[in-house]
Amino acid sequence: MSERDVAIVGIGLSPFGRHDASGLDQGVFAAREALRDAGIEWKDVGIAFGGSTDAGNADAIGARLGLTGIPFTNVANGCATGGSSLACAVSAVRSGAADVALAVGFDKHTRGAFNAKPRDWGLEDWYGETGMMLTTQFFALKTQRYLHEHGLSEDVLSLVAERAFRNGAATPTAWRREAIPLERIASSMPVNPPLRKFMFCNPAEGGAALVLCKASIARRFTARPVLLKAVSVRTRDHGSFEVFAPGLAREIAPSVTVAASKGAFEEAGVGPRDIRVIQIQDTDAGTEIMHMAENGFCAHGEQERLLRDGSTEIGGRMPINTDGGCLANGEPIGASGLRQVHEVCLQLRGEAGARQVPGGPKLGYTHVYGAPGVSAVTVLQC
Amino acid sequence: MNLACPHLLRETPGGFVLLGSRCRGCDEHYFPFQAGCTRCGGVDLEEVVLGDRGTLWTWTVQGFLPKTPYNSGETDATFRPYGVGYVEMPCGVKVESRLTENDPAKLRIGMPMRLVLEAYRTAEDGSKVHTFAFAPASEIGS
Numbered sequence: 001m002s003e004r005d006v007a008i009v010g011i012g013l014s015p016f017g018r019h020d021a022s023g024l025d026q027g028v029f030a031a032r033e034a035l036r037d038a039g040i041e042w043k044d045v046g047i048a049f050g051g052s053t054d055a056g057n058a059d060a061i062g063a064r065l066g067l068t069g070i071p072f073t074n075v076a077n078g079c080a081t082g083g084s085s086l087a088c089a090v091s092a093v094r095s096g097a098a099d100v101a102l103a104v105g106f107d108k109h110t111r112g113a114f115n116a117k118p119r120d121w122g123l124e125d126w127y128g129e130t131g132m133m134l135t136t137q138f139f140a141l142k143t144q145r146y147l148h149e150h151g152l153s154e155d156v157l158s159l160v161a162e163r164a165f166r167n168g169a170a171t172p173t174a175w176r177r178e179a180i181p182l183e184r185i186a187s188s189m190p191v192n193p194p195l196r197k198f199m200f201c202n203p204a205e206g207g208a209a210l211v212l213c214k215a216s217i218a219r220r221f222t223a224r225p226v227l228l229k230a231v232s233v234r235t236r237d238h239g240s241f242e243v244f245a246p247g248l249a250r251e252i253a254p255s256v257t258v259a260a261s262k263g264a265f266e267e268a269g270v271g272p273r274d275i276r277v278i279q280i281q282d283t284d285a286g287t288e289i290m291h292m293a294e295n296g297f298c299a300h301g302e303q304e305r306l307l308r309d310g311s312t313e314i315g316g317r318m319p320i321n322t323d324g325g326c327l328a329n330g331e332p333i334g335a336s337g338l339r340q341v342h343e344v345c346l347q348l349r350g351e352a353g354a355r356q357v358p359g360g361p362k363l364g365y366t367h368v369y370g371a372p373g374v375s376a377v378t379v380l381q382c
Numbered sequence: 383m384n385l386a387c388p389h390l391l392r393e394t395p396g397g398f399v400l401l402g403s404r405c406r407g408c409d410e411h412y413f414p415f416q417a418g419c420t421r422c423g424g425v426d427l428e429e430v431v432l433g434d435r436g437t438l439w440t441w442t443v444q445g446f447l448p449k450t451p452y453n454s455g456e457t458d459a460t461f462r463p464y465g466v467g468y469v470e471m472p473c474g475v476k477v478e479s480r481l482t483e484n485d486p487a488k489l490r491i492g493m494p495m496r497l498v499l500e501a502y503r504t505a506e507d508g509s510k511v512h513t514f515a516f517a518p519a520s521e522i523g524s
Binding site: 115117118124125126128129130131132133134137140141142144145148189190191192193194195238239245246247248249250251 | 386387390402410411412413414420421439440441442443444445446448449450451452453454464466467468473474475476477478479480486491502513
């Protein structure tokens, strides 16, 4: 173990979905859960990073937990906010800025799709006014092209969603806790073809928090620390096909996820085949399909076989989104990436209950993707 | 004509064409006009004509009424789904655009497309506001 190693020693999650409680309340709940899990108090935390898009400033939790004077930085990186907060906390612990850090995120979104403002993204008003600035459209356009290029049928999209809701049904903190038959998914409203109603995740509410520390002191807090073997955050390269793009380059470059994933595997010194539990961003069923390959877990076009032969199931060779992912949990932006890490920690600690991956998984993986081309990946070991 | 984005278009004797930019340093092309080149970091870009023809590179149909900033003035009751796609222009740049066709059965990747102007809302003075769109080339002849 090197002095650079960082461990997760406390995890906390509030139930995702729609609630009466404020977003801040849900974040405070998650933070208290994570502190309790680590057996420490808020005053023991030396630095904090947090994100919330629609529920106020993340550092407002300080006014609830106690004003201890520590540095608390608010993080905003679209759907990759949670992963970015975690990456900041890891860097802080590695640098020696603090021995114990908290990464926290929460959110509370209104119903329906996010309505982005063009100027916030360096775009002109006409792009939004004429009806092209929608994330759902982008995912549909990218998925349509991907299915075409790699000879995949639209069935793969229903298969992803069906597994997500089935896994969600076994997850007490999930929002969507009812399995949905394949045929019902495949015939649901075509929101943006080829993507249908049950193939999209919805904006939701929830909070998630992680307590991190130098790995050398982790056993002071827990008998089962989860080591962060790698954390990799990248932004897009020229030519990649990302959200909110009025034009695309002549030659399409690989997605930002490819670089983030490659960086994480190199840092961890392991490969995709070593990973026993996987969380990849599934804001819609099409992105999960693409992310399977972009993260190195299969070749392009191989997804249909893996979905059909059970490889991605909880009992399979490469279990994906064991808690139902974004499709079953919804996406509170600030918390979503941290929820993924929470789930993999539970699995590696053997505490995932009815959805536990069998055989005592030792290595896990998380991946988030956010607009306009940000990706954060972790490799976790217990 | 009342255009939502007049600076993206030029009227020629043969009809409207889309405008973009080209980096004088590395020859990369952009739509819409860019002040800087994200490929080489250069800032010396010139206006270029991207044309009025292309092929459909990918497509979808917008099946629900978008929230603001969409400003067509439609309601859930009057909303008519519209096609959206990326059209690959002769230079290779793909332009995101509304499509006049909204029937999935009539859209396929690789089909030839042609630029048209589409009235997508009515201004306060009663005039129709147009934006660029692409139509299947076979529908309007060549």
